[in-house]
Amino acid sequence: MSTHRPRKRFGQHFLASPGVIHKIVEVIRPRRSDPMLEIGPGQGALTRALLPHLDVLQVVELDRDLIPGLVALRDASASRLEIHAGDALAFDYAGLARTLDQPLRVVGNLPYNISTPLIFHLLDAGAWIRDMHFMLQKEVVDRLAARPGGRDYGRLSVMVQVACEVHSLFEVPPGAFNPPPKVDSAVVRLVRRETPLVPAGLQNEFARLVSAAFASRRKTLSNNLKGLLDAAAIKQCGVDPGARAETLDVEAFVRLAQRFHPD
Template identity: 35%
Template sequence: MNKDIATPIRTRAILEKYGFSFKKSLGQNFLIDPNILKRIVDHADITKETGTIEIGPGIGALTEHLARSSKKVVAFEIDQRLLPILKETLSPYDNVEIIHQDVLKANVKAVMDEKFTDISDVMVVANLPYYVTTPIIMKLLEEKLPIRGIVVMLQKEVAERISAQPGTKDYGSLSIAIQYYTTAEVVMTVPKTVFVPQPNVDSAIIRLTRRDKPAVEMKDEAFFFQVIKASFAQRRKTILNNLTNQLPLGKEKKDLIVLALEAAEIDPGRRGETLSIQEYARLSDELLPHFKSEA
């Protein structure tokens, strides 16, 4: 087996050889602990039948572990300076392809159709740059890609928000949006000491398993998310207060909002973070007739 990239000595040698300097704007923090990389791959349940998508491979530390376990790895890398490094570090693996593109601008479905022709089991596994974690996850879910799930390392605090349950301080519109599409669980925490350079915060690995169909049904998905966003606009305010202030013409329609809350069996004095995803589905269906034209 090839020597691991992700040891402090090997990482330092690669960076020095290429004179690589970290760009803060790209959120670059490279892992230097092979055991954690192995555990990330284990949590993704990858087999020799799996196609893996990686985002931000860096110098290939996680990529090589994915290459050893997967049928094929396709990695999106935005930083051109890393392309020659990846070409060298991943040269022992013929099942890896690097795409020099910003994943947020990429047509990921088209890439999957082209690169994974004979693969039906696809996982996204990545050590995500902290500053774009949420947009990347939401893009992958909203585009309803044919993936089994997502296992990513991100800021511990964001992982806690994603997996939070109603009634907790971390629960918010992000929790609901991601749990609408997936079941979410934090599978391990990762100290900041295993990265170079060291980030300011600890990290966590979260596993998102895609649901066969969304967690709840409602009449209008876009309006459902509009209601959720409005309900969390000011966390300390009641749901009635937030909806009245945030929905179009909400102040004029306050009586209708009260009626909709009653019909959905939700106390107007509750706060947004106490409502379950099922309650939000009921509420958005009750509000929809009164707001459809303005939504």
């Protein structure tokens, strides 16, 4: 698999550090029966490390030039490697989990250019995802784990934290990849909440409200939420209409969404 030249259009930076790979497997703690799915296995570095711990490993790979190498790895493995050739952004994770009759554990060294939309796509699978361990751009991990009041806290932080517990695990330098990216990376754990903070019937309103609240970071909630909630309604939720979105915790956004859609 080593002859494959990483492609910019796929955002390919292959993980090449044995120490980092070992550390990722350690934090994932795979068990033989786990329904594990790896996104973007690439040249199979993490795949090889996971296979001895699992009865079955599912992988989703977009680059068809890498499929033969994964097939060779499957043929040489004592564990089952099930290969899905396709786009991770369009893959039916909930459908696969239903087939396996258990929620998926998802892992991957994600291309930076698709990491945010991919995480949102995975969140759409709801309770069919148990947890996720991803290598991401450090800046994205900082945003996922950010607390209210900081510059990293925004729409991504709120939308992920209402559905998952977020744990920033460790940083990874550019030299751990081939080719080295121009940014630092980090590994994050997202554990799906057993009970999401936003009720199922309120998710669309919540997403719309959070998006509006962060539309212009310099503006107050009262300005950003015009047409959705007036100042009096915001105040009734225990929130200052003159505050900015980045100062609100996740629970405050839930209260605002409930007021926006009280039934």
